[in-house]
Amino acid sequence: MKYRILKIIFLIWVALWVAFLIRELFVKNSVSDYAALLSRPLEGKHSYVTGDRLYDFIILCKKDIPEGATYKIVGVEAGSIEQRRITYYLYPRLESQDPDFIVDASKYELKKVKGQ
């Protein structure tokens, strides 16, 4: 009896395994995400996972903010994934409350606040 129940549990397990795999790959559109990712080089992948528009803006900030300069991010929630990604990509430029630049991630604008 116990063995039969264990067998049924295993069969349910396998059925759910297959169902959740299909759901993840096709219903949640992972397949189309992977297809888009595979066709891009590393920079393109960064852009895809960050959002193309935000990533283009980050690249612009990287060009215009010199290494070692400071910036403050506005326009996104503090501690949000967007803020963390901007911080990651812009390093070695550091966030500061007394910044050289303002990075406005909602309007995709970069403003210089010092030495104008």
Next chain:
Amino acid sequence: MEIIALCAALLTAVFIGFNILYLIFGRMDRFYLMEAVFVSYGIGLAAISLEMLIFYILGMKFNIPGMMIPWMLLFAVNIAAYFRTKKRFTFVRDNASEKRKGGTLSLFLTFGIVFEIFYAFFRALAKPIESYDAIAIYAIKSKIFYLAKVIPADFFSGIARAFPHPDYPLNIPLAEVFVYLSLGNLNDQLVKIIFPLYFVGILCVLYFAMRRFAGRTYALAFTFILASIPQFNAYAANAYLELPLAFYCLLSALFLFGYLENMKDTRALVMSAAMAALAAWTKNEGLMYCVINTFLVFFFTVAKRKDLTIKDIYRPFLYLAVILIVLSPWMFIKARYHISSDEINLANLNPAYLLKQVPKLGSIFYEFQKQFFGPKKWNILWPAVLFILIVNWKKVSSGVQKYAGISILLAISGYILFYMISYVDVAFFASKTWARFLLHFLPVVILWLAYMLKEDIDI
């Protein structure tokens, strides 16, 4: 070219780990070959990252040839020992006749495991590091270290505090730096290979642990169950540290259970302590497993004291000593720079404070039951565990499963305690972390299931 450099980095980690393993165990006659490879991988990466931390203490920059010097010395010592004893490696081997056995079920299980492994690698390598903690806590640190080719002198006193959780251990961020140094660039896509390798490592170690008391198909069945848990596979690919931690926790538990079965096996005891320390070097939660395992060593030493000599009594202290030695560089830095957790305060671990926190239990158990009945993440694992616990109740306190059972129970209690003494809003914290905490001891749960059912299933 990058792929070759990546393979060289990974093989270097395995080589270093293998030498450490040889130093502890001598001949490899207690390991299967593949098991030794993956155990070596985990030990090697952690040894390299600890070495990088020591480089920081000594004020030295990272450079691969310089970093290899201590390991070449160890290799020379091992070579000398190998030829002095003239004993070849004798890994444990699978029974050849059993290899042919198994049939359709065995084939299906193998397919399932192989599929999950490929899927984990594919998912990990399809994207660069992008998930929240992976980027905000770990990858940013590895980027800082890689660009400076050193842990900056003011890192712990300054820069670290500009990013979340400066108190989190640096095992994986430094392992990522080692990969970047080997690649010669900051490729945050290829570096993710570290994580599915821990996933395969756990599956491999678990499979061979079960092969020591069960047949091939039986071991494959439980390995498949672990590999096919959606949450487990997802965390093999997102660059979070749950699986590296689970890997070290599993190894520590396995060697601990081995020691508790045969209280004379000092090498297993040392290995268990070292793995518990590496768990704490991977994530702060690992410290809890150090406490749990040390408690188990003390408890069973006292419980079995009639069988023991006075000489055996020192072993629990040896366990504690090994943990402290392995963690000493990190503890030194934490003490020197007054780095403390921003999530919990151990001073709150007193009855008066805990009594005031009892209302938190509602949120903690509410989030726990969401995981318990959450098939999207766990399939039907937890209801199945409950069912097996009820029908096999009599077996709970016998054999190795009693150590595994106590270990799991203490881990769950530890996390509940952690929530109770945490500063963070408990409903938010539990909703974000329970599903991850369960991963830390999940492989031990699967091992426990395999022990519990070994007489009920004949495959």
